[in-house]
Amino acid sequence: MNLLSEIKKDGKQFLRERRTLLLMVIAPLLVLLIMSAIFSGNSTQVNTVAIGVCDLDQSNASQFFISGMENSSQVRAYSAGKGCEALLKKEVTEGRLAAGIVLPEGFEAGITLGATQNISMYLDNSRFQVSPSIEAFVKAAVQDTDQRIGAQFIGSVWERLGTADAKLAQMLVDINNTRTRAQDMKKSLQKTADSLNSLNLSGVRNEIYAANSTVLGAVSSLDIAQSNLTKIESDFAGYDATLNQTESDLLGINSSLANISGYISGAKAGANCSDLAFFAYCLSIDSLNGSVASSQQSIELRIEKVRAARQSLAAANGTIQDFKANIATARGGASDAEVRINNMLGFVSQLELNRQEALNTIADVDASLGQITQKTYEFENIIADSRNQIREITSRSPESIISPMLVTSNHLFGNRPFFDFMLPSLLPLILMFIALFLASTSLVREKNSGTLTRVYVSQVNSFEYAAVKVISYSVVLLPGALLLALVASVLYGAFPPLDAGAWFLVMQALILLTLTFVALGVLIAVHSESESTAFLASLVVGLPMLFLGGLLFPFEFMPPLVALCGMASPLTQAVLSMQAALVYHSPQIASSIVLLLYASVLTLLVGLSVKKSS
Known part of the structure; x- marks a missing residue:
């Protein structure tokens, strides 16, 4: 062939x-x-597809969502009412709409409270060529609105975190001031502790003991002096009795001498002093009378001395009484001083206990201040870490938080x-x-x-x-x-x-x-x-x-x-x-x-x- x-x-046949x-x-x-x-x-957008929307909320958030859809699709709005959702569903079921969306009541309030809002979508999936695209478009619109709302919310959170960061910065300044004051207080407490430790309470106690011994010695001496004064007072009483007896004897002698002088004067009067025979007698009597008179004078002088001595004894006895009264007063003062010394010893003992308690308290406060100082460093590190974390968080854009991954399509064939x-x-x-x-x-x-x-x-x-x-x-x-x-x-x-x-x-x-x-x-x-x-x-x-x-x-x-x-x-x-x-x-x-x-x-x-x- x-x-x-x-x-x-074959070619001719075709021709x-x-x-x-x-x-x-x-x-x-x-x-x-x-x-x-x-x-x-070259686009898969559903620009020519009519999507019905039943907005039951009629809020800014719902209008915000609908406006985002209107940029890429034909939106047919239905009047909000009781029959809105049923009418929309009927339109989709009878094929007049490819899809219908129902925004529920409380849409904006729920978003504000952080509650997930369920948007109902009626989809004519008998249009299998476009229904997946419509569903993907609506989900993309929801995701885009979610991102925009989320970005606004995160932006407000970023502002609050910025305010918190400023407050933390002020807290750092306050912490530094607190640490400085704590260190100053530690120095003051150390000075106070040194001052308390410098108190020589043992020396004070020894001095008080010595003063107490001195007071006890003085009281003993006063007792001895009082005993001696009592003895002197007793001796003075004997001396006074003796002087009194002496005065009485001298008065008797003086009285006898007065009688003798009378007898002598009578004897002279009985003699003829002009008579030479009684002349010598009269001279003897005059001489004797003179001696008696001299003796009387001497006795009277002695009586005066005895009386003066008795007065001196009485004065000395008064002085002794005053001494004894002063000694009694001194003994009372000594007893009071002894009580005060004992009180002083108790005060010193209590002061020593209080000093020890104060030192212990100072030590505790100092340790607490040390811990506070250490905690300020730790707190400072925590605040620094928190501020770094806040800056690290707020350095990211809200969009990168909501959508950390973005797909960039590189169309290799243009x-x-x-x-x-x-x-x-x-x-x-x-x-x-x-x-x-x-x-x-x-x-x-x-x-x-x-x-x-x-x-x-x-x-x-x-x-x-x-x-x-x-x-x-x-x-x-x-x-x-x-x-x-x-x-x-x-x-x-x-x-x-x-x-x-x-x-x-x-x-x-x-x-x-x-x-x-x-x-x-x-x-x-x-x-x-x-x-x-x-x-x-x-x-x-x-x-x-x-x-x-x-x-x-x-x-x-x-x-x-x-x-x-x-x-x-x-x-x-x-x-x-x-x-x-x-x-x-x-x-x-x-x-x-x-x-x-x-x-x-x-x-x-x-x-x-x-x-x-x-």
Whole structure:
């Protein structure tokens, strides 16, 4: 079988069917145009989705939350009332709203008190394409509001901590002053203790003991003096009695001398002294009378002396009485002094006890002041640590406390629209359906026209025929693949038009893809009796590969076994190969080998089917 002749024949057949040819060009371009219009954006925000809000609180906090949502979505506010929540739920249930949010009463008050507020969200999860985005959007809005409210709260806490830090700084100054005063008090207490220790109470006690001994000695001397005075007084009484007796005797003698003088005078009167005979007698009598008179005078003088002596004794006795009275007074004073000395001894003893207690108290106070001083250093360290912790805490922004981790997205492929990343999947998908439909229906038409029967009669090798038909249809479809690549390059900027390396990778993937799905289409045609059967069979084969190709449903959402089947499909391998060429700009050797293997196996199956049919 001649390959070039077969290619010319198939090419002429396609060219004769101008409508088919036109559709083969327009359909892919139309699909690309529609998909590029749908996925021209690069954001997942739900800007056009209306979200109903039932604000039962009507507070600043609730309005704060709603205003944050209005920046990124259409918010439809419902009037607050008893039926607000029920109406909102009904709107979502009947499909008029994609989602509804109910802010409870006491929303702001609960936040102020630190109570978690439960925001009810009614979600129309039948809209499975957008409901996850809406739910994520609402949660992000709640998180953003939480962060803003939390930042305000933490900011107020930071201010309070700043005030506390200022107070702690003042406390440090007060602690330093307290420590200085405590040290001054320790010095004063030490001076007081030294003064108390310098008191010689033992010497005072000894002096008091000596004074007591002196007083006791003086009392003893006074007793002796009083005894002596009493004895002198007794002697004076004897002396007075003796003097009294002497005076009495002298008075008797004086009286006798007076009588004698009278007798002498009478004797003289009886003599005639003029008589010379009695002249000597009279002289003797006169002389005797003179002697008696002299004796009387002497006795009277002695009586006066005795009386003077008695007066002196009386005066001395009075003096002795005064001495005895003074001695008694002195003894009373000595007794009082002795009592006072004893009291002084008691006072000194009590003073000594008080001094010891005072010294002990001073020692305790000094130890306490030492502990206070030590505690001031510890307290100072605690305050310093607290201030450092406060400064460390307040040095951080409230936002970093609420969200210590921030994700910075680095889009390695730039801020490109979603369609740029869908294009590597759309090109194989479009080419798959074109190859399946055209290869299967064209070969069925040949079967119905008897071409395949002539092949059977001419004994053409079935495997050769299969290979020629697959290559022929692939070559005929190659301009369409080239057109898709050119449109992707020129209109959508998938790769530079003059980049030979990119062209090689893209065309390699498209050629292998075309070979694979042309072989699959030929295999479908061999087993189909009509074009309708071939068309439906192509859909039966193509649609599962579409669903399992990762374009509509990511592999990460599929069960492991289903994902494995999807990864093994030829469409997925073609998509991987095209992604490697258009997105990653690197060859996907494994996918190319798998596609080549698919094309070979399917071609062999076509040959086996043709051979079996013949």
